[in-house]
């Protein structure tokens with residue numbers, strides 16, 4: 001069920017378009033901002049609110065990489081695995097995540113701090129291997145950068161946690 005605040009925000013978006021369905025992606029973002037991901041129940045609520053079918057809302061949600069249909073960790077690490085990043089070491093990044101955090105692509109650490117997800121070209125091919133971490137690009141990534149990044153995320157979460 002959508003909260004009153006979510007409904008208000010979605011209605012505000014609706015004022016900019018002729019059709020309610022035009023704000024579907026914004027509605028998904030609004031819900032995700034509040035909950036961290038978009039559940040099946042939220043898909044149904046958004047569909048009812050926008051007078052769309054749940055299948056159509058789900059189609060939009062699953063099309064966009066940045067809408068999460070499952071719970072994710074506090075820090076989402078997108079690892080580009082398109083050709084430039086593949087040639088320049090995205091597999092080493094994946095190996096690092098596997099050995100340091102104990103997760104494969106698509107998994108979340110048990111402490112809920114990190115989720116690793118694959119993504120297609122981020123548009124930083126000249127600076128491969130490239131990542132996106134919480135919306136920020138991390139370029140020419142190496143192990144030292146990964147160590148710093150993981151450390152910063154842990155500190156931000158309130159202290160060093162065991163991996």
Ligand code: FES
Nearest residue numbers: 080085122124125
């Ligand atoms: S191939 Fe990775 S950013 Fe383009």
